[in-house]
Amino acid sequence: GAGVSQSPSNKVTEKGKDVELRCDPISGHTALYWYRQSLGQGLEFLIYFQGNSAPDKSGLPSDRFSAERTGGSVSTLTIQRTQQEDSAVYLCASSKGGAGGYTFGSGTRLTVV
Amino acid sequence: DAKTTQPPSMDCAEGRAANLPCNHSTISGNEYVYWYRQIHSQGPQYIIHGLKNNETNEMASLIITEDRKSSTLILPHATLRDTAVYYCIVRVFPYNQGGKLIFGQGTELSVKP
Numbered sequence: 001g002a003g004v005s006q007s008p009s010n011k012v013t014e015k016g017k018d019v020e021l022r023c024d025p026i027s028g029h030t031a032l033y034w035y036r037q038s039l040g041q042g043l044e045f046l047i048y049f050q051g052n053s054a055p056d057k058s059g060l061p062s063d064r065f066s067a068e069r070t071g072g073s074v075s076t077l078t079i080q081r082t083q084q085e086d087s088a089v090y091l092c093a094s095s096k097g098g099a100g101g102y103t104f105g106s107g108t109r110l111t112v113v
Numbered sequence: 114d115a116k117t118t119q120p121p122s123m124d125c126a127e128g129r130a131a132n133l134p135c136n137h138s139t140i141s142g143n144e145y146v147y148w149y150r151q152i153h154s155q156g157p158q159y160i161i162h163g164l165k166n167n168e169t170n171e172m173a174s175l176i177i178t179e180d181r182k183s184s185t186l187i188l189p190h191a192t193l194r195d196t197a198v199y200y201c202i203v204r205v206f207p208y209n210q211g212g213k214l215i216f217g218q219g220t221e222l223s224v225k226p
Contacts, residue, residue, distance in 0.1 A: 004156075033213060043157065043216040056213060091156050099145055101159030102214065 002026075004105035006092050012111045013082055021077045021108045025094030032075050033095075033102065034067060036088040043091065049075060050097070082112045117201045122221040125195075131188040133220050135201030138182045145204055146177060147214060148186045150197040157200065157216070160186065191224045198222075 005024040013019050025032050034046040045059040049069045060066070064082075069075040079086055089109050093102040118136040125131040137146065148160040161168055161175045163184075168175045174187040188195055200219040 035216075042218055043151075045213045045215060048213050059213075093156070099162065099164075101147065101149075101162060102157075103159065104156030106156050 004092055004094050004103050006090075006105040006108050008108060009106065010109045010111075012113060015084060015112055016081055018078065018080045019082055019110065021079075021090050021110070023075045023077070023092030023094075023105060025073065025075070025092070026103055027073075029094035029096055029103075030072065031095045031097045031102075032069060033093045034075070034077050035091045035093065037091060037107075038088040046077070046090075079110075082110075084112050086110060087112045117203060117217055119199075119201050119217065119220045121218065122223070124223050124225055125188075125191045127193060127224055127226050128190055131191040131195065131222060131224070133186040133188075133199050133201075133222065134183065135185070136183045137201070137203045140181050140203050146175065146181075146184050147200075147202045147204060148173070148175065149200045149202065149214075149216070150195075151200070151219070152194075152197040160199075191222075193224050193226065196222060196224045 007022045030051055032049040035043045037043050047054055047060055047067050048056040051072050052069050064080045067077045089107040091104055091107045093104040095102045145162050145164050147162040149157040150160055151157045160172050161170055163175045163177055177184045198219040198221050200216050202214050204214050
């Protein structure tokens with residue numbers, strides 16, 4: 001597609017449940033990034049993929065968070081045993097790599113109740 | 114990566130040029146300067162980036178001082194739709210690698226009628 005697509009756009013889940021967030025990057029973009037933004041806060045880096053490998057997972061806040069990317073394209077961010085502090089907008093971005101800019105998706109707003 | 118310093122907020126009159134400053138006094142020779150903006154409730158949007166030379170595109174101009182310790186993003190004719198948080202980021206991008214961008218708190222620009 002023309003842009004980065006994320007689904008669902010909104011997700012409400014009960015505390016303790018697992019959630020999966022999906023990102024479809026721009027076709028041909030080899031680099032993919034996940035960020036999150038809590039209400040009124042800045043963007044927090046979570047993980048970076050180059051192709052299917054993740055050379056930088058340094059931003060994942062706990063072992064409840066994991067992500068994978070298959071076929072060098074779609075990526076899934078999984079949060080296990082969700083907690084209320086996981087409530088945030090989760091943003092995905094992709095780029096061709098190199099010095100070019102990223103393109104961000106519109107995000108998934110996750111609310112843990 | 115070098116740290117950046119931006120004013121937390123600025124106002125600009127509609128139709129006038131908006132000049133957003135950024136200090137990056139510890140920037141190293143291979144670090145690029147990037148600008149993104151985030152309009153409320155949307156994902157960040159890439160604006161422009163540069164290494165040494167001034168850059169211009171359809172959205173903005175980027176002026177980098179000769180010593181590269183600071184830069185200015187110029188929106189030549191600000192409109193109400195330019196109201197957003199503007200982020201200045203410095204990052205090294207080794208050839209053919211993606212690498213993450215670290216977002217600070219940015220400058221909240223308010224364009225007023």
